[in-house]
Amino acid sequence: MNRYPLWKNLLLLAVVVIGLIYALPNLFSQDPAMEISGTRRAEVTADTRTRVEEILRGAGIGSKAIEHSANNRLLLRFNDSESQLRARDLLEVELGSDYSQALTLSTDVPGWLRGMGALPMYLGLDLRGGIHVLIDVDMEAAVEKALERYTDDIRSLLRTEKLRYTRVAQEGERIVVQYSSAALRDKAYDVIGNEFRELVLESADLEGDFLIHAAISRAEQAQIRKFALDQNITTLRNRVNALGVAEPIIQQQGERRIVVQLPGAQDPAKLKEMLGATATLEYRLEDTEGSVDAALAGKLPVGSKLYRTREGQPILLKKRVIVTGNQITDAASGFDQTTGQPAVIVNLDSAGGSRMRRVTTENVNKPMAVVFIETRPETTMVDGERVTRKVQVEEVISVASIREPFGRRFQTTGLDSPQEAHDLALLLRAGALAAPIDIVEERTIGPSLGQDNIDQGFRSVVIGLALVMLFMAVYYRAFGLVANMALLLNLVLIVAILSMLQATLTLPGIAGIVLTVGMAVDANVLIFERIREEIRVGSTPQASIYAGYEKALSTIVDANITTLIAAVVLFSFGTGPIKGFAVTLFIGILTSMFTAILGTRAVINLIYGNRRVKRLAI
Amino acid sequence: MQLFKSETSIRFMARRKMAMLISGAILLASLLSIIVQGLNLGIDFTGGILVEVGYKKPAELAGVRSALAQGGFDDAMVQHFGTSQDVLVRLAPRDGMESAEISDKAYAALSAASGGGVELRRVEFVGPQVGDELTEQGGLAMLYALIGILIYVALRFEYRFALGSVIALVHDVLITLGIFSLLRIEFDLSVLAAILAVIGYSLNDTIVVFDRIRENFRKLRKGSSREVIDASLNQTLSRTLVTSLTTLLVLIALAVFGGEIIHGFALALIIGVLVGTYSSIYVASSSVLALGVSKADLMPVEKEGAEAVDAEP
Numbered sequence: 001m002n003r004y005p006l007w008k009n010l011l012l013l014a015v016v017v018i019g020l021i022y023a024l025p026n027l028f029s030q031d032p033a034m035e036i037s038g039t040r041r042a043e044v045t046a047d048t049r050t051r052v053e054e055i056l057r058g059a060g061i062g063s064k065a066i067e068h069s070a071n072n073r074l075l076l077r078f079n080d081s082e083s084q085l086r087a088r089d090l091l092e093v094e095l096g097s098d099y100s101q102a103l104t105l106s107t108d109v110p111g112w113l114r115g116m117g118a119l120p121m122y123l124g125l126d127l128r129g130g131i132h133v134l135i136d137v138d139m140e141a142a143v144e145k146a147l148e149r150y151t152d153d154i155r156s157l158l159r160t161e162k163l164r165y166t167r168v169a170q171e172g173e174r175i176v177v178q179y180s181s182a183a184l185r186d187k188a189y190d191v192i193g194n195e196f197r198e199l200v201l202e203s204a205d206l207e208g209d210f211l212i213h214a215a216i217s218r219a220e221q222a223q224i225r226k227f228a229l230d231q232n233i234t235t236l237r238n239r240v241n242a243l244g245v246a247e248p249i250i251q252q253q254g255e256r257r258i259v260v261q262l263p264g265a266q267d268p269a270k271l272k273e274m275l276g277a278t279a280t281l282e283y284r285l286e287d288t289e290g291s292v293d294a295a296l297a298g299k300l301p302v303g304s305k306l307y308r309t310r311e312g313q314p315i316l317l318k319k320r321v322i323v324t325g326n327q328i329t330d331a332a333s334g335f336d337q338t339t340g341q342p343a344v345i346v347n348l349d350s351a352g353g354s355r356m357r358r359v360t361t362e363n364v365n366k367p368m369a370v371v372f373i374e375t376r377p378e379t380t381m382v383d384g385e386r387v388t389r390k391v392q393v394e395e396v397i398s399v400a401s402i403r404e405p406f407g408r409r410f411q412t413t414g415l416d417s418p419q420e421a422h423d424l425a426l427l428l429r430a431g432a433l434a435a436p437i438d439i440v441e442e443r444t445i446g447p448s449l450g451q452d453n454i455d456q457g458f459r460s461v462v463i464g465l466a467l468v469m470l471f472m473a474v475y476y477r478a479f480g481l482v483a484n485m486a487l488l489l490n491l492v493l494i495v496a497i498l499s500m501l502q503a504t505l506t507l508p509g510i511a512g513i514v515l516t517v518g519m520a521v522d523a524n525v526l527i528f529e530r531i532r533e534e535i536r537v538g539s540t541p542q543a544s545i546y547a548g549y550e551k552a553l554s555t556i557v558d559a560n561i562t563t564l565i566a567a568v569v570l571f572s573f574g575t576g577p578i579k580g581f582a583v584t585l586f587i588g589i590l591t592s593m594f595t596a597i598l599g600t601r602a603v604i605n606l607i608y609g610n611r612r613v614k615r616l617a618i
Numbered sequence: 619m620q621l622f623k624s625e626t627s628i629r630f631m632a633r634r635k636m637a638m639l640i641s642g643a644i645l646l647a648s649l650l651s652i653i654v655q656g657l658n659l660g661i662d663f664t665g666g667i668l669v670e671v672g673y674k675k676p677a678e679l680a681g682v683r684s685a686l687a688q689g690g691f692d693d694a695m696v697q698h699f700g701t702s703q704d705v706l707v708r709l710a711p712r713d714g715m716e717s718a719e720i721s722d723k724a725y726a727a728l729s730a731a732s733g734g735g736v737e738l739r740r741v742e743f744v745g746p747q748v749g750d751e752l753t754e755q756g757g758l759a760m761l762y763a764l765i766g767i768l769i770y771v772a773l774r775f776e777y778r779f780a781l782g783s784v785i786a787l788v789h790d791v792l793i794t795l796g797i798f799s800l801l802r803i804e805f806d807l808s809v810l811a812a813i814l815a816v817i818g819y820s821l822n823d824t825i826v827v828f829d830r831i832r833e834n835f836r837k838l839r840k841g842s843s844r845e846v847i848d849a850s851l852n853q854t855l856s857r858t859l860v861t862s863l864t865t866l867l868v869l870i871a872l873a874v875f876g877g878e879i880i881h882g883f884a885l886a887l888i889i890g891v892l893v894g895t896y897s898s899i900y901v902a903s904s905s906v907l908a909l910g911v912s913k914a915d916l917m918p919v920e921k922e923g924a925e926a927v928d929a930e931p
Binding site for chain 1: 619620625668697702706717746747748755758759762763766767770771807808810814815817821822823824826827829830853854856857860861863864865866867868869871872874875876877879880883884887929
């Protein structure tokens with residue numbers, strides 16, 4: 001009696017081994033680190049490394065290791081976060097804007113472990129430091145803006161169709177078109193209805209005035225909102241990426257919110273500036289008559305300006321702007337229908353469209369350039385103080401010939417690859433925010449606080465664990481020791497699963513682990529109390545063990561499922577840190593059922609199974 | 619080692635009237651406190667203010683804290699921010715003061731203490747709309763948890779048990795909130811999480827007792843409902859106490875060593891575990907008794923009517 005079949009023991013052994021392997025990476029220390037990468041203008045080379053080493057040595061900042069990683073980045077590891085921050089301040093100024101520095105954490109987990117996908121737990125912002133920003137997207141403004149655009153478009157449509165109206169105006173959430181005759185009004189009704197199928201039209205007669213009321217359909221409004229949110233996420237992602245933070249998180253939360261999390265980042269002012277940064281586009285004609293060499297020498301032709309392409313090539317463009325980025329309503333990448341070359345299809349609003357038509361008609365076969373203008377912050381050292389100022393960067397991102405006149409909708413070809421077309425469409429779309437944003441919540445956790453949180457969390461886990469183990473050993477003797485083994489295994493499994501899932505570990509998450517340690521022994525307490533009861537009523541030791549496990553099982557399952565319900569509710573409701581608590585609680589309940597029921601039974605079977613036992617040490 | 623030499627035979631249910639009186643009185647006091655003075659809500663729920671200051675020289679956090687305390691801001695949370703010269707101060711809003719006034723006053727206090735060697739870098743606010751939403755979501759979360767549990771227990775046991783457990787849970791949650799309100803302990807997001815965990819824990823305890831009550835109703839041929847419930851409580855008593863003890867041990871470790879941020883969380887759970895242990899005996903079980911559960915209600919369905927049914931005395 002009380003023997004486990006071999007497969008059950010092997011299964012248990014396999015779980016223990018896998019658990020140990022995946023929990024192992026957490027034993028390696030996580031160092032404050034910095035990643036240096038080159039921007040578009042510069043690359044990380046062996047020289048960069050020498051320069052960084054010299055700068056750090058000159059300032060007396062010790063670094064643990066400097067690695068040149070495969071993806072052409074320089075990884076610097078420090079002994080403490082203070083050296084990390086000092087080095088960041090220094091290198092930001094010394095290396096200039098050609099390189100970007102990102103604060104991060106780095107471990108020295110050996111390659112064979114990493115090869116198995118074994119990584120340390122992913123620490124939340126409250127443990128590693130960083131910035132959390134919750135952004136509200138003004139959806140109403142996006143819809144309002146669309147309504148304005150439709151008003152303009154209706155006006156120019158009626159003008160080109162020569163249907164003279166008395167008035168086209170925006171009134172609240174609808175557009176009113178006014179005519180003095182019913183016949184003209186009905187014609188206009190059909191024209192508008194044909195052109196803008198997404199509008200809901202209604203005609204009305206009012207004291208001799210013949211009106212059309214146009215409103216944006218529900219479906220279209222939902223589309224506009226979705227587009228505004230998606231577009232804003234794309235734009236914010238581009239801007240955040242430019243900040244050079246390692247592992248940024250940009251996610252939708254709810255219907256109108258965006259979460260931006262920057263682990264390791266310490267300067268919310270810089271982030272805010274970046275999020276609010278403006279980027280725009282301009283279409284200009286190239287000045288093919290002026291001499292670039294003369295311009296470089298300082299003699300600019302009248303009405304032209306000298307620009308540089310992304311690759312640094314000088315180019316002369318006319319000062320007059322054809323169309324700006326604000327007039328772009330959409331951009332998508334695709335292929336030219338006749339040549340099959342990668343292309344970007346751009347849509348302009350009506351004002352931009354008519355201007356573009358006029359200019360392109362006059363300039364067929366001449367080159368036109370797209371200029372990307374971006375305002376970004378740059379930090380320099382002035383009189384020993386860090387000064388951040390805004391710098392405007394203007395780059396020519398593409399130059400192509402006008403093959404034929406075009407208007408509202410056109411395509412730009414002459415791109416090297418579909419990837420480039422995709423990137424350009426993204427840039428065109430992401431240049432501006434589709435709707436205004438508002439920061440409704442901002443949390444910043446410094447690295448020192450993060451380290452304190454880790455230390456205190458770890459200490460309470462260890463002390464809580466020690467107290468419970470001591471109690472169990474005294475109270476249940478041999479059985480208590482077995483329960484303690486299960487408790488340790490439980491802890492290993494929680495850490496292993498958290499590492500495998502790469503779920504975010506937060507301070508409340510650590511609290512969840514501590515709580516699980518206290519509650520995990522409950523299953524064993526239930527079983528052991530049952531065994532004692534059985535012994536009291538005179539059952540044999542073997543029968544008592546059997547009955548104890550058997551009878552306690554349904555109670556344990558019932559009791560744990562209810563706690564699981566609470567954990568699931570917590571997870572679905574929770575934000576950030578609370579989710580972390582829910583996750584560890586959930587995992588902890590599942591692993592504790594496994595270790596406390598199967599784990600302890602296996603060990604107790606090994607000790608007492610299949611032999612004569614007079615007394616149980618319980 | 620054992621808490622009790624042999625099985626106890628305490629007549630718990632005999633004192634249920636007195637327990638109900640005590641529970642009722644504490645509940646009333648909790649409700650009154652929650653209604654009259656409310657909860658001391660933290661920055662998560664109220665929105666709040668954040669001030670960043672820059673010192674010319676590296677600043678000692680202890681000095682900053684005492685400077686703020688002298689200015690009347692002993693609730694300020696202070697930490698280094700980015701560099702050792704930058705200090706971040708978090709302040710809770712106060713009645714009758716504009717947020718700009720508070721940040722000005724805090725800055726004045728720091729400035730006076732350091733002899734003007736401090737520069738105000740930035741003042742920020744946590745939007746109040748976020749707090750309002752959080753309060754609403756928190757209330758909803760508790761409601762969903764209770765409904766989910768009600769359904770599960772009703773399916774697994776019987777509706778009277780479900781009602782009994784939910785009465786006990788509401789009792790535990792209200793008393794925990796009441797103590798936080800009475801003692802003016804800050805109620806933040808982590809405390810809310812703790813309260814939801816209390817729901818889970820307290821229920822865990824109650825379910826174990828109910829499980830035994832059900833088992834005994836089916837097993838014991840004789841005895842009134844009251845006697846069966848008393849016997850079940852006695853049989854599970856040492857388990858109830860041991861589990862509460864181990865949970866309390868880790869929670870005390872968390873409260874003492876876990877740091878300031880997690881303190882409220884640990885405290886809420888400690889209160890919740892103590893109240894939950896009491897309520898699973900006196901509130902949940904006596905509610906079930908008061909609702910008139912009997913042997914017939916708990917016999918397995920297929921056996922219904924096959925056995926003689928003991929009438930309630």
